[in-house]
Amino acid sequence: MADMKAYVNEVLDLVAKKDPNEVEFQNTVKEVLTTIIPVLEKNPQYKEAKILERMVEAERIVTFRVPWQDDKGEIHVNRGFRVQMNSAIGPYKGGLRFHPSVNLSILKFLAFEQTFKNALTGLPIGGGKGGSDFDPKGKSDNEVMKFCQSFMTELYRHIGPNIDIPAGDIGVGGREIGYLFGQYKRLRDSYDAGVLTGKGVDYWGSLARTEATGYGLLYFVKNMLDAKNIDINGKTIVVSGSGNVATYAIEKAQTFGGKVVTCSDSNGYVYDPDGIKLDTVKEIKQVRRGRIKEYVEKHPNAEYHEGCSGVWTVKCDIALPCATQSEINLDSAKALVANGVIAVGEGANMPSTLDAIKYFQDHKVLFAPAKAANAGGVATSALEMAQNSERLQWTFEEVDEKLKNIMKNIYESSKKNAEAFADPDDLVAGANMTAFKKVADVMMAHGIV
Ligand code: NDP
Ligand code: 2IT
Numbered sequence: 001m002a003d004m005k006a007y008v009n010e011v012l013d014l015v016a017k018k019d020p021n022e023v024e025f026q027n028t029v030k031e032v033l034t035t036i037i038p039v040l041e042k043n044p045q046y047k048e049a050k051i052l053e054r055m056v057e058a059e060r061i062v063t064f065r066v067p068w069q070d071d072k073g074e075i076h077v078n079r080g081f082r083v084q085m086n087s088a089i090g091p092y093k094g095g096l097r098f099h100p101s102v103n104l105s106i107l108k109f110l111a112f113e114q115t116f117k118n119a120l121t122g123l124p125i126g127g128g129k130g131g132s133d134f135d136p137k138g139k140s141d142n143e144v145m146k147f148c149q150s151f152m153t154e155l156y157r158h159i160g161p162n163i164d165i166p167a168g169d170i171g172v173g174g175r176e177i178g179y180l181f182g183q184y185k186r187l188r189d190s191y192d193a194g195v196l197t198g199k200g201v202d203y204w205g206s207l208a209r210t211e212a213t214g215y216g217l218l219y220f221v222k223n224m225l226d227a228k229n230i231d232i233n234g235k236t237i238v239v240s241g242s243g244n245v246a247t248y249a250i251e252k253a254q255t256f257g258g259k260v261v262t263c264s265d266s267n268g269y270v271y272d273p274d275g276i277k278l279d280t281v282k283e284i285k286q287v288r289r290g291r292i293k294e295y296v297e298k299h300p301n302a303e304y305h306e307g308c309s310g311v312w313t314v315k316c317d318i319a320l321p322c323a324t325q326s327e328i329n330l331d332s333a334k335a336l337v338a339n340g341v342i343a344v345g346e347g348a349n350m351p352s353t354l355d356a357i358k359y360f361q362d363h364k365v366l367f368a369p370a371k372a373a374n375a376g377g378v379a380t381s382a383l384e385m386a387q388n389s390e391r392l393q394w395t396f397e398e399v400d401e402k403l404k405n406i407m408k409n410i411y412e413s414s415k416k417n418a419e420a421f422a423d424p425d426d427l428v429a430g431a432n433m434t435a436f437k438k439v440a441d442v443m444m445a446h447g448i449v
Helices: 002-018 023-033 037-042 051-055 104-121 141-158 174-188 209-226 244-255 278-287 292-298 309-313 330-338 354-362 376-390 396-421 427-446
Strands: 060-069 075-086 092-098 127-132 164-167 236-240 262-264 268-271 303-306 318-321 343-345 366-368
Touching: 002 023, 002 037, 002 051, 023 104, 023 354, 023 427, 037 427, 051 427, 060 104, 060 141, 075 092, 075 104, 075 141, 075 164, 092 104, 092 174, 092 376, 104 127, 104 376, 104 396, 104 427, 127 141, 127 164, 141 174, 164 376, 209 244, 209 318, 209 343, 209 366, 209 376, 209 396, 236 244, 236 309, 244 262, 244 278, 244 318, 262 292, 268 292, 268 309, 278 292, 292 303, 309 330, 330 354, 354 366, 366 427, 376 396, 396 427
Parallel strands: 092 127, 092 164, 236 262, 236 318, 318 343, 343 366
Antiparallel strands: 060 075, 075 127, 262 268, 268 303
C-alpha cells in the first residue's frame, strides 16, 4: 500500500521539479493521482509500465505567434497554444479558451482534466485543450474575425476530424467557432464538418450542443440528489458566471423547479431574491455582449455587488460554480457550509480549490466534481462528430435523451467505484478511478508509445 502512495508522491515530485511554475497543472495532477491509489494497488502492472509518468507528459504541445491588426490599423501579437495531451481512446478533443489569463499551466491542467472527463463519457475521444491570451472583450466583430483567422492559419496544420477536434470554452462561442471553421475550410479547401464542434446548426453543428454543458450538469446533480431522496424542486440555488455553462445550468435548474437567485461575471454578481430572469441575462450577454450589472436596470428588486467571491456568501441549498477555475477557495467553502449548503455541482473546470473540496467532503456536502458533472458538453460534441460522420443531423430531443443517459452512466460508474474503493459518497475518487482505469488499460494495450 505504502508502495503505491510512494509511487504517486514520486510522480508528483517529478511534475513539480520539471515545471515548478505550473501550479494549476500540479494541482489537477495531485487531485487525480492521490485518489487512484486503490486502482494502482490492484494493478501493479501500471507502475511497471510507467503509466503515470507517461500520462503527465503531453503527447505534443504547439505554441505559435498570432499576429493581427485592429480596426485602427494597430498590430497586436498574441500567443496561441494547443496541448495534445492523450490520444489513447480517440483523437484529441477539447475546447479553445480565449482569455488574457491563458498560459501553458492552465491549458495543461485543462487538457489533463479533459483526458479523464472524455474517458468518462464512454465515447471515442482523447484529451486536448488550446487557446490564446487574446481578450475578446471590447473587440469588434471584425477584430474577433481577424484574430480567429490568424489563429487558425497556424492551428489548421495540427488538427483534423481524425486528429484533433477543438470546440469552445471561455471566450469561444458560436461566433468564434464560425470564423475558425470558415478559415479552416478555406485553407484546406475541403468541407470537413467534423474538425470543430459547437458549430452553427445550419453548418452541421449538433442541436442541443449549446445547452449541453449546463443541462448535463443539472442531469448529473439530479442523479446525485435523487439517490438521497432530495428534490431540486423548491431549492434555492446560487450560480456563478453568466456565459454558456451558467446560462443553461440556470435554464434547466429552473425547469426542475429550483429557485436560482444569483449569476455573475468577472466584475460582480447579481442577487435577485425573486429568482433570476433568464431572458434578461440572455439579452445582456448573448445579444448585447454587455455586463451583468445592467440586470438591475430592468429589475430594481435585484441587487448588484462588485467582486466575484461574494456570490458564495449568499444563502443557498445548492451551489453551481460555472465561471472559472479556483473561484471557490476555502473561505468561500466555509461560507457556503455555514449557510447550510447541501450540494455543490461543478459546471466550470476545477472551480473549487483542493482545500475547498476537502472542506465540503469533511462536512458531508454532496459534491459533483467537474470532470464528471460538466462532461455533458464534450459528450455532446462527440455526438456532433458522430452526426458529421454520418452526414445527418439528429433532433434536439434525440440528442437531449442521449445526453441524459450519458450523464446517468457517468454518475453510476463514478458512484460504483466510490462505493467499492473509497467513501461511498466520494464522487471525486469514484470518477477519477473510473476514468483513470479506462485510459490506463488502453495505454497498456497500445504498448510503449
Ligand atoms: P463563457 O466565456 O461563455 O462564460 C464564462 C463566464 O465566466 C462569464 O460570465 C465570465 O465573465 C466568467 N469568468 C470568466 N473568467 C472569469 C474570472 N477569471 N473570474 C470571474 N469570472 C470569470 O465560458 P463557458 O461558460 O463556456 O465556460 C465557463 C466554465 O465552464 C469554464 O471553466 C470552462 O472551462 C467550463 N466548461 C465549459 C464547457 C463548454 O461547453 N463551454 C464544457 C465544460 C466546462 P466575463 O464575461 O466578465 O469574462
Ligand atoms: O471543458 C470542456 O469540456 C469544454 N470546454 C468542451 C470541450 C468540447 O470539445 O466540447
